[in-house]
Every structure is written in structure tokens, then in C-alpha cells.
Amino acid sequence: MRSFNPPVRTLMGPGPADVHPRILQAMARPTIGHLDPAFIGMMDEVKDALKYAFQTENELTMPVSAPGSAGMETCFANLVEPGDKVIVCINGVFGNRMKENVVRFGGEAVVVEDSWGEAVSADKLEQALKDNPDAKIVAFVHAETSTGAQSDAKTLCKLAHDYDCITIVDAVTSLAGSELRVDEWEIDAIYSGSQKCLSAMPGISPISFGERAIKKLSNRKTPVASWFLDLNLVMAYWGEGKKRAYHHTAPVNTLYGLHESLVMLTEEGLENAWARHTKNHLELKAGLESLGMSFVVKEGDRLPQLNTVWIPEGVDDAMVRSTLLNDYNLEVGAGLGALAGKVWRIGLMGYSSRKENIILCTSALKEIFDSAK
């Protein structure tokens, strides 16, 4: 068994995205104790910067010490009580996973379904809200990583509130990549990931809970079915002030990386980051269309950071992706579920969203297509 020296890839899949060298270097800084005063100070900065990234004043804004799937589970474990009716909007893999979460925590899932590649339909949601006046929560994915579709979170949240529901929103792929305003859009509970548009290493999940969500959590009649993710306990560690109660050992070096990624986000400015993702999306789109490829998601609903395109007819999916990986060190994403074998998911997230990556990707695809002719 020898030390592992990974190949140097360009990551243009659905995440992880390329991690900036500054962030990699931050990960290698000396580990200190998770209760060290110097570490506590850094935690406060991470919390403040996450509030900025989410555009929220929510006090309960912090990173969960595990990947995005655990961020999702944190929302559902804390907010769903056995018997709660939850309307889950499904338009891809991650909506399905939300439903699975509802069921695992004893809730009743009412599904609002849209085709893969489409945004969540506000009309269908409203009908479901009318049909289910006892529903307590609406859950949907803002940026569906399996299809590249974004939904109108502001409208969906307003609808949910009109019918006295709170909202759980998946922003794993949207945070720092496209417009997201937690307070203005009145999102009640939201989770994201570190490895997409924040360009940090995978393994940590920023979340934010607003007043309505905290009220639901505080009024629980049953304990949260998880000790590790119980926010009543986690908050005592991530809360305000010098006196932090030990809960679990935080992933110290991973937090160094997240901190550095947030420093870089504040340097660039959040709206500039959104604009960069849009600009580069348009450049990639022009390149892909010139190769005869077309988008799965209709214009207006497309995520700039995740470009899902139909694989041209007669082109061998697996051959192209393995040639990209082996000859160009370039990773693009395969289709998931119903879209497996039919699409590629080309990510331009965070540090991956760069002109040089666009050139590499379109040039490599052109070479492969040409040589297969």
C-alpha cells in the first residue's frame, strides 16, 4: 500500500467542482482542537459568511459536519414529525430523495410530479395545497442537479405560506452559483453543499433555518430521530458566545477549506459570482450548440452552473466520457435515472466556471466527435 497521488483532473461534472489551490492549501494547515478559542473565532466567521452567501439574517446558519445528503436529512429529521403531511415536488433524483426522507421520519408524502428537465409547476403545487389543507411542509429542489433545471423558489415559497406550510429547499447546486435570496424569498429551511459553486472539497453541508422552521422544531412533541443531526444539540456547539457545549468533533480541516472558499466568495462578491456563472454558461452554450448539441431544459429554466445536453444521435456515451477522462483528464457527468445514457451533465461550478475549461471541453468534444466520424 502506497501513498495515493490522484491524477489531476478538470472537474466539469455535477460536483465536486474543481477545488481552488488556495482552498486545497487551507485544508493542509495544522489541525487545532475543535474547542480551541482560535477555532471558535473561525467558526463565527464561517457562520457570518454563510449568512452572506444565503442572503439571510437567520441566526441558525451553519455547516453540518457531513455531505449535502446529511444537510437534507438535517432539515427533514428536525422538521418532520411522525404523521406530518409533506408535499414533495419531484422533478428529478433529489426530489425523490426528499420523499424518501419524509417517509423515513414517519411523515406522509404527497407527491407533486413534473417531468425530468422541467421546473416545478406552481399550478400543480397550488392544486396539491388546495387538496391537502392539512399539509404542514412543502419541499422542493431549487436547482435539480440531476437535470439542470431551476425552479422559481420565490413563487413556490409564497404559495406554501399562503396555505400555512413551511418550506424546505434544496440549494445544493444553486448556492453561490445563481440567484438565491433566503430572506427575501422567505425560505424557511435550506441546505446546500460545499463541493459545488463554493468550490470547496466535498463533505460539509451549509444549512439555514428561519423563524417559522425554528418554531416548528421547538414545538415538536417527539424527539428528533437522530442524535447527530438534532439541531437542539448542534446549536449548543455552533451557537453564540464563548461558551460552546461539546457535541461532536467538528471536521477541523474541512472547515478551514470552507472558510477559505467563503473568503474567496466575499472577495469576488456574491452577485459577481452569479454573473460569472451566467456569462460562462452562455459561452459554453454557444460552443455546445455549434457542435450540434441541444439543451434538455428549456431556456429560462436552465441552471447556468449545470448544463444538461442531449447526447447527439449515434454517439457512444461511455466511449466519449472515458475518452474525455483518459485522454483529456476531463470529467463530465453522466445522466442519472431516466436520463442515464441520454444526456451529459456539464458543470461550470465555482472554480470550474472558467474560460479555459469551456475551451477545453468544447475542443475535446469536437476532436472526439470528428475522429469518430
Added chain:
Amino acid sequence: MRSFNPPVRTLMGPGPADVHPRILQAMARPTIGHLDPAFIGMMDEVKDALKYAFQTENELTMPVSAPGSAGMETCFANLVEPGDKVIVCINGVFGNRMKENVVRFGGEAVVVEDSWGEAVSADKLEQALKDNPDAKIVAFVHAETSTGAQSDAKTLCKLAHDYDCITIVDAVTSLAGSELRVDEWEIDAIYSGSQKCLSAMPGISPISFGERAIKKLSNRKTPVASWFLDLNLVMAYWGEGKKRAYHHTAPVNTLYGLHESLVMLTEEGLENAWARHTKNHLELKAGLESLGMSFVVKEGDRLPQLNTVWIPEGVDDAMVRSTLLNDYNLEVGAGLGALAGKVWRIGLMGYSSRKENIILCTSALKEIFDSAK
């Protein structure tokens, strides 16, 4: 907001331990995709090396993508079904946490209590097994991080099996630091942490499940109350073969670090690592006793990697620990729970278990004691 440059500490608390520079450097290697063939190969090596560290042939041996508390939760979430009676041996903080886990997953906890600082009593466990013939699981902590006591895992497991119970064992602090033989001792489910005697960064939790545990998992009548930790799903990603099903995004760089720590363990040899921890414990013990300090745990039950000593009378706990941290960049652990303010927990774990650390710690304590006279 600026880049965070942590102070350089010597970590002699209850964990995290000092992370070896080789491991820190490994964390900074370029991130690759979690489904990249190169990554899959590394995962196989991590699994094999963890089998070696645990001394097991268990196929289901892998790291959970979250801290030790989540490793604990993985065991209880998968093995405890609502209504299951679980005998939990409590002799410190982490036994208590096990009980909390049992209750959260709908189990009934029968507590066998021993004083903090003592090993788990086999006699008391046997009595509880006699009194509770319907018990299905026995859970105990091999190495109690809150007190520094180690329990006789082999004897406790044998007893449990005599009464048809399976065992869940906490080895967060023991793995790679003191003798631990999963197969020979017939431990059915075990979890550990990366940040103790493996000297890796915190945030990941090696686990291993044997046949009896897998049988209990397979015979569940209710779904596991967690999507993220459901081993039926996680196994599809960490399982054998080239075809890995996407479950969650693995913490790629953290796994680089764990891999490197396991390379170093195989270089040193497991039994040599155990012997080093014992040798250094004896040296530290001599130094601490020469300063008039005595151990909380009786000889024979002491963990070599975690030395819990009474704070000498008249000595100010907080002053000493803050002086150690501020003037010597040295972290030692405070007492937890019933032992708060009364003891220090001095860790000699993994890379922290070095002669130079022993000299620093005993010399610094001597200087502080002398100057306070």
C-alpha cells in the same frame, strides 16, 4: 474576512490528535470525482487497510462520511428496531450517548452502570442479561474517552453471545492505539474515529459489521430511520466491484488523509503502534507522578493513549490549561461531566504519542506549578 492561519498547537487532549504532516499534505492533493476509477481504487485500499486496523475479515468495513458520532449513529440506526431491548453499559459520557441513540431509534435501553473511571463490570452485565432474557443487543464503550478507562471487550462480547445478544462496541479512542481484535473477540458491530490514534483529521468514522449484525440488519421489519446512514444504500457505493451506485458525494480529500494515515499504520505495523502507545504512556506516567499527580483509572484498566489524572489540590484548572495553550501552544483536555474541573485528560494518540510531546507536557506543567507556588 481574511484567510485563516491557525496557531500551531501540540494536541495532547482527547482528540483530535496531532495530524502528521504527510497526512496534512495528502489532504491538499487535487480533488477528483467520487466516481472516478482512480478514486474507486483508493477506496478499495482504504477498506482493506481498515480491515487490518480492526483485525477483521468483515466485508462490510468502511468509513462513514462523517465524524465518530455519526459512526455511532450508523450502528444504532441500522441495528436497533423500535421495541428492541438494548443493554447499554455506561461508565462515562459515551455510554450515555449510546443510550440516547437507543431511545431515539425507538429501542428500550436497560442501563448497566459503573462509576466513571472504572471499566465495565462483566458481573453486572451478566446479571442484566439474566434479568432481561428478551434483550437483543449489548452496547458498550471499549475505550471511554471521557475517563481513560478501557473495558474487557472480549469477555463482554462472549457474555453477550452466551445470552444471544449481538454487540455494538465504541472503539473511537482505541483503534490503532491499543489492542483491538474484532474477529478474535467476536465484536459484531464497531465504530471508530479518524482523529485519535490514526492521527488523521477529524470528520470520518471507520465502521465494521460482522455476520450477526448483517443478519439483524437484513431481518429488519421497519426501514432504517435515516437515508444517509442506511447501510443497505451505503454498501451499494462502498461495495465490491467496478459498478458503484451513487449514494452521496464522498468527502474526497478527507479520504486522501485517511488513506495516508493507513499507509503509515501499515508501515509501522499495528502491533508496533500498540507497543509505542504503551511505552510512551509509561514514560508520561513516570513524569506526571514525579509531579505528584495520580491517575483516575486503576492500573490495568488504563488506556495508554488517554491519561486521566487528578488535578493536584490547590491548582487552578482553567489557569493551567489556558497557560499551557497560550504560552506553550499545548492543548490538554478538560474533564467532562462529573469529572469537570477535577481532572485533566492527557492524550498520547497516534502522532501525538511521541517522546518530545511527553517532555514538553511534563516540563510545561512543572514550570507552571513551580511559578504558582
